[in-house]
Amino acid sequence: MTVVPSAAAAAYQAIAKIGAESAASGAATGAASGAAAGPASDFSQFLSQSMNNAVQTMKTGEKMAAGGAAGQTDVVSVVNAVNAAELSLDTVVAVRDKVIAAYQNIMQMPI
Amino acid sequence: MDLATSMLVAASGMRAQSSRMRTIAENIANANSTAPTAQSDPYRRKIPTMTSSFDRELNATVVEAGRPVQDSSDFRSQYDPGNPVADAKGYVKLPNVNSLVEIMDMREAQQSYEANVNVLDASKTMLVRTIDLLNK
Numbered sequence: 723m724t725v726v727p728s729a730a731a732a733a734y735q736a737i738a739k740i741g742a743e744s745a746a747s748g749a750a751t752g753a754a755s756g757a758a759a760g761p762a763s764d765f766s767q768f769l770s771q772s773m774n775n776a777v778q779t780m781k782t783g784e785k786m787a788a789g790g791a792a793g794q795t796d797v798v799s800v801v802n803a804v805n806a807a808e809l810s811l812d813t814v815v816a817v818r819d820k821v822i823a824a825y826q827n828i829m830q831m832p833i
Numbered sequence: 834m835d836l837a838t839s840m841l842v843a844a845s846g847m848r849a850q851s852s853r854m855r856t857i858a859e860n861i862a863n864a865n866s867t868a869p870t871a872q873s874d875p876y877r878r879k880i881p882t883m884t885s886s887f888d889r890e891l892n893a894t895v896v897e898a899g900r901p902v903q904d905s906s907d908f909r910s911q912y913d914p915g916n917p918v919a920d921a922k923g924y925v926k927l928p929n930v931n932s933l934v935e936i937m938d939m940r941e942a943q944q945s946y947e948a949n950v951n952v953l954d955a956s957k958t959m960l961v962r963t964i965d966l967l968n969k
Contacts, residue, residue, distance in 0.1 A: 796848065796851070798844050798847045798848050798851070799844075801844075802840065802841065802844050805840065805957060806837070809837075809957070809960055809961070809964070812961070812964050813964050816964050816965075816967035816968055817967060819967070819968070820967045
């Protein structure tokens with residue numbers, strides 16, 4: 723895989739911007755409960771927030787699966803919850819991999 | 834998100850078809866049930882109903898299984914004078930269930946369910962393929 727350093731920098735910047743936006747909207751709705759972070763921690767904040775969301779979805783999926791095993795929830799709901807958990811985790815992992823690759827590319831740039 | 838929403842809408846269709854299937858199962862299971870006494874009526878066929886409703890949370894129109902309504906057509910009657918619940922003329926009232934109609938209904942429910950499963954599967958594939966763009 724050949725990576726153009728400028729593309730890597732652009733990707734990193736774009737994600738940092740998404741992070742800043744989501745953090746801002748989270749703060750506006752009062753959902754963000756973490757400490758007010760500066761622009762330096764935008765990406766880590768974004769990552770931890772989306773990770774929290776993914777974990778929450780997975781917890782719901784697990785609860786549903788347990789209910790399904792006990793015969794309390796119907797199969798359709800179980801499949802849906804597990805599907806949603808899988809998809810959100812996939813998304814977070816894919817974004818993380820992409821950004822870390824971009825970051826590493828920047829760090830390896832010969833100066 | 835539209836693809837996630839379409840998955841939930843398809844799930845509502847699957848739920849509605851399952852409920853329809855339950856009503857059909859009740860009809861088929863009770864196709865030969867007689868009344869407990871000669872005076873009372875036997876099992877009356879139930880007709881599954883479905884209504885569309887707008888889900889504000891999803892911002893989409895989903896389907897919901899309604900209460901099954903009773904089929905008011907006449908009961909079948911069979912000449913069986915030896916039966917303890919037969920009337921004075923020797924006829925026994927049997928449920929107004931036609932097995933052929935129920936079987937056709939069941940096939941339709943099955944096909945609709947499968948169509949919804951396909952919608953769910955296609956939506957999921959689209960989402961996964963999009964996420965896969967990041968993994969290249």
